[in-house]
Amino acid sequence: MxxxxxxxxxxxxxxxxxxxxxxxxxxxxxxxxxxxxxxxxxxxxxxxxxxxxxxxxxxxxxxxxxxxxxxxxxxxxxxxVDELRDWSEELSDAADRLETLWERPRFEHTDISVFQTHAATVREATARIDAADHAVHLCVSTTKLVDMADTLRDAVDRGVVVRIAIQAGTGDHAGEIPRLFPEIASEVRRCESTMHFVALVDGSVGVLAVDNEWDGEYGLVANDNTLTSILHWYFQIQLWEPWDTLYSESIGVTTTYVSIREIIRDVESLRTDDESVFVRVEGIDTQSRETVDVEGEVVDVLYTDIYQDRDVTFAQQFIQAALKIRADGEEYTVGGYGAVLEDIRAIQMTITSIE
Missing domain, CATH: 1.10.10.10 (Winged helix-like DNA-binding domain superfamily/Winged helix DNA-binding domain)
Structure with missing residues (x-):
């Protein structure tokens, strides 16, 4: 028996x-x-x-x-039998939760989390991208990019602006990546150095994942204005601006902006004494922290011209860059990532008309 x-x-x-x-x-x-x-x-x-x-x-x-x-x-x-299977599933779920707790932060704060592993950080970034409404900036290996393709494809389908800096010389999928570009990205550049995984989501969330022999393995997720601003500048200056474009959904014509300096560059080229430029700004009120959607005329710009003056110092690239717009009789200043002095921190901007 x-x-x-x-x-x-x-x-x-x-x-x-x-x-x-x-x-x-x-x-x-x-x-x-x-x-x-x-x-x-x-x-x-x-x-x-x-x-x-x-x-x-x-x-x-x-x-x-x-x-x-x-x-x-x-x-x-x-x-x-059902009781045993339910119990088994509960144990399996408990095991997964234990693993997740191990991978999640050694400490947590309202706005900052540190993860134990690179993989857990990338999973968190993927979840944040899956909930994105406006813009995603991503520095990623070809292997990870293939893994994230479905999430990025869904984001593009929702109208999210997705900018991808592909890490050069990483992964085994170089041949199949270009055909994915129209589905998963608004613009793609090739970053000619192997960097960390970086993701910036909707102007508020920044993700950095590290895995190398010098620094070990860990990840940082910040929903913090200051840290996200620093990570944004690292992305723009180190991972994006210096490199050639591999793909753009509209070469030479940008209708939706996620960079304040890029819209300033185009506004300056469009403004004349006889014509005015009107823009729509979706962003965050820097005082109330509430989302705002404002459309009005550009009446002034404040910026350091990093696009014309190639001798500008590194420090000067951090000087205030902002638009001043007039809407419904009120004037608002609009800044980009990390905006503190301005009235609005822009997440997404559009030139609506020239009159």
Whole structure:
């Protein structure tokens, strides 16, 4: 006869009492039995067996009936099987949660999280991109880019501006990547150095994942204006501006902007004494932290011309760059990532008309 000790233990772990597990397995072997017959195959005291069978019946595991004396049978083993499987799934879920807790921050703050592993950080970045509404900046290896293709494709389908800096010389998918560009990106550049994984989402979330022999493995996710601004400048200056474009959905014509300096460059080229440029700005009110959507005329610009003056110092690239727009009789200043002095921190901007 099979050793049923392991099954008794499993049933006990799934919520059966010790007596219930033993009585149930005894009845499973006999299929249909009286109390007297059941006491011969299990060690539950006869005086307790009546109550145990009633409890099992109330739980839906057995049926009892009278034929001179109390008898019990198992009409269907499914309820007990389902109970064990539910318990197994709970254990599996608990194991996953333990693993997630291990991978998640060693410390947490309202706005900053540090992850234990590169993989966990990339998964968090993917989840943030999956919820993006406006803009995504991404520096990624070809291998990771293929893994994230479905998420990026969905983002593009939602109208999100997706800029990707592909890390040169990484991964085994170089041949298949270009055909994906129209589906997963608004613009792609080739970053001629192997860098860390970087993601910037909707002007508020910054992600950095590190995995190398010098620094080890960890990740940082920040929903913090200052840190995200620093990471944005690192992306723009180190990973984006110096490199050649591999793909753009509209070469030479940008209708949706996620960089304040780029819209300033185009506004300056379009403005004349006789014509005015009108823009729409979607962003965050720097005082109330609420989302805003403003459309109005550009009345002034404040910037350091890094596009015309190639001798400008590195420090000068951090000088304020902003638009001043007039809407409904009010004037607003609009800045980009990290905007503090301006009224609005822009997430997405569009030139709506020239009049």
């Amino acid at each position: 099979d050793d049923l000790d392991d099954l008794e233990g499993a049933l006990a772990d799934a919520g059966f009492s010790g007596y219930e597990a033993e009585a149930y397995l005894g009845l499973l072997r006999l299929r249909d039995a009286s109390v007297a017959e059941l006491t011969d195959v299990c060690s539950v005291p006869r005086s307790r067996l009546y109550d145990v069978l009633r409890d099992l019946e109330r739980a839906g595991y057995v049926e009892t009936y009278e034929e001179g004396s109390l008898r019990a049978r198992i009409a269907n083993v499914t309820p007990a």
